[in-house]
C-alpha cells in the first residue's frame with residue numbers, strides 16, 4: 151500500500167515554491183518537479199530549511215506523505231501548516247563523543263544532540279596516546295585509573311543499552327576514528343564537551359580540522375565545572391591569581407546552572423560494530439590487587455558515583471561533619487571520596503551541588519555543608535587556571551615562572567615513590583598510594599611538600615607519578631595542586647612548608663595510620679614513631 155502510494159505520488163507533479171529560508175535564496179523556483187527530483191534536491195540542500203506553497207491543503211498533505219517517505223524520517227521533519235509544506239532538516243545524524251563525561255545525567259552535549267538530531271551515535275574512544283609512557287617512565291595511565299575508566303565505560307554502555315541505545319567503543323585516535331565514522335555513516339554533527347589542557351585540546355582541534363574537511367560541524371560545550379565558564383563574573387584572562395578573590399567574586403555574582411535531564415530512551419541507528427571495551431591486560435597493565443587497608447573500594451561508573459554520593463550525604467549523614475573530618479586519613483567516611491567519579495565525569499559537580507542544597511533544605515545547613523561546595527570551587531579554580539595559563543601549569547617554574555634549581559636525584563625520588571624515605575608519615579602515605587591508587591588530601595599535601603622542600607626533587611617527577619597512579623587523576627587538579635605546593639602556583643604565601651612530624655602529631659597522634667601502612671613498625675611507641683625521620687626499614 152505504502153509503496154504504491156509512493157510511486158503514484160512520486161510521479162505526480164507538484165507546484166512547489168521551494169525556498170531556502172536560511173539563505174533567503176531560491177533553491178527551486180516555482181516549478182513542476184517530480185518527487186524523486188524533489189528528494190534529490192532536498193538532499194543537496196539538506197542543511198537549509200525549505201518550504202513549499204500549495205494552493206490546497208489536501209494537496210499539501212499528499213505531498214507531505216510522499217516527501218516524508220521519499221526522504222525518510224532521518225533527514226527532516228515534514229509538516230503542513232496553512233497550505234504550506236515545511237521541510238525542516240534536523241541536525242540529522244549526530245555523533246556524541248564521550249570523554250571525561252562518562253554519564254547520562256547533566257550532560258549538555260548529549261541533551262543538545264538528542265534535541266537537534268533524528269539519529270544519534272554514541273562513542274567512547276580509548277585514546278592510545280593515553281596508554282603510553284610518561285617522560286619519567288611511568289605508564290601514563292596506570293592500573294588503578296585504567297581499571298576505573300574501563301568500569302566507567304562498561305557502565306555507561308550498560309546504561310545506554312538499558313535505554314535502547316548502543317555505545318560504540320573504539321581504541322585509537324579519536325580525531326581519526328570519529329572522522330572515519332562521520333564519513334562512512336553520513337554524520338552531520340559531532341557533539342562533545344571541551345577540555346582545558348593541551349593534549350585534549352590538540353585532539354579537539356585535529357578533530358575539528360578533519361571534520362571540517364568533510365563538511366561536518368562540531369557542537370561544543372563546557373560541562374566539567376560547577377560554575378559554567380561563561381557565567382564567571384570575570385574573563386579567563388582576568389581570573390584572579392589568588393583563590394579567595396576568585397571564590398568571593400563567583401559566590402557573589404555567579405549562579406550554578408540547573409541540571410540537564412537524564413534521557414530515558416536512546417536509539418541507535420547504524421549497523422556498525424559496537425566494539426569491545428579493552429581489558430587491563432589488553433592495555434598492557436596488570437590487575438590491581440585489592441588491599442583490605444584501602445579507604446574503600448572504588449568502582450567506576452555513573453551509578454556507583456551516584457550511589458556513593460547518596461551514601462555519603464543521605465545514608466551515612468556525613469555531610470554535616472565534613473569540615474571537621476576532612477583531614478582524616480583512615481576509612482571511607484572522613485571525606486566524600488567522590489574524586490574518581492568527578493575526574494571521569496561519572497558524576498557532575500552540579501549534581502553534587504544539587505544534593506548538598508537538598509540536604510541543607512531538608513536536614514541541616516552549616517559550615518560543613520558549605521565546605522564541600524568550597525572544595526568543588528577549588529576544583530573549578532584549577533580548571534580555569536589551566537585555561538588561563540595553558541602549558542605553563544606543566545613548566546618547571548610553574549605558572550609564576552619562578553626560577554628554582556631542582557634536584558634530579560633519581561635514587562631519592564625512587565625512595566619517595568616506594569615509601570622508603572625514612573620519614574614514617576611520608577612513607578605510610580606513599581605506600582597507601584602505591585597499594586590502592588588513593589591518598590587523602592592531607593597526605594597529598596605532605597608528600598608533595600616533602601618531595602619539593604625536603605628532597606628538593608623536581609616537582610614534575612612527583613606530579614607525573616601522581617598522574618600515573620592516582621585513581622582520581624585530574625590533569626588540572628593535579629598540576630594545579632603541585633604548582634601550589636611547590637610554591638610556583640597560586641599560593642599567596644611564599645614557601646609554605648608542611649612539617650611532617652608536626653603534621654603526624656596533629657593528624658595521626660596515635661600513629662595508627664603509620665602502623666597500618668608500615669606494619670614492620672607496629673610494635674613501636676606512637677610518640678617515637680611520630681618523631682622519627684630517618685628510619686631504616688628492613
Ligand SMILES: Cc1cc2nc3c(=O)[nH]c(=O)nc-3n(C[C@H](O)[C@H](O)[C@H](O)COP(=O)(O)OP(=O)(O)OC[C@H]3O[C@@H](n4cnc5c(N)ncnc54)[C@H](O)[C@@H]3O)c2cc1C
Pocket residue numbers: 476485486487488489490492493522525526528529532589590591592594595598616620622623624625627628629631632635
Ligand atoms: C599534590 C596534590 C595533587 C592532587 N591531585 C588531584 C587529582 O589529580 N585529582 C583530584 O581530584 N584531586 C587532586 N588533589 C586534590 C585533593 O587531594 C583530592 O581531590 C581529594 O583528596 C579527593 O578526596 P575526596 O573526594 O574525598 O575529597 P573531598 O574532601 O570530599 O572534596 C570533595 C571534592 O572536592 C574536590 N577537591 C577537594 N580538594 C581539592 C583540591 N585541593 N583541589 C582540587 N579539587 C579539590 C575534589 O573533586 C573532591 O572530590 C590533589 C591534591 C594535592 C595536594
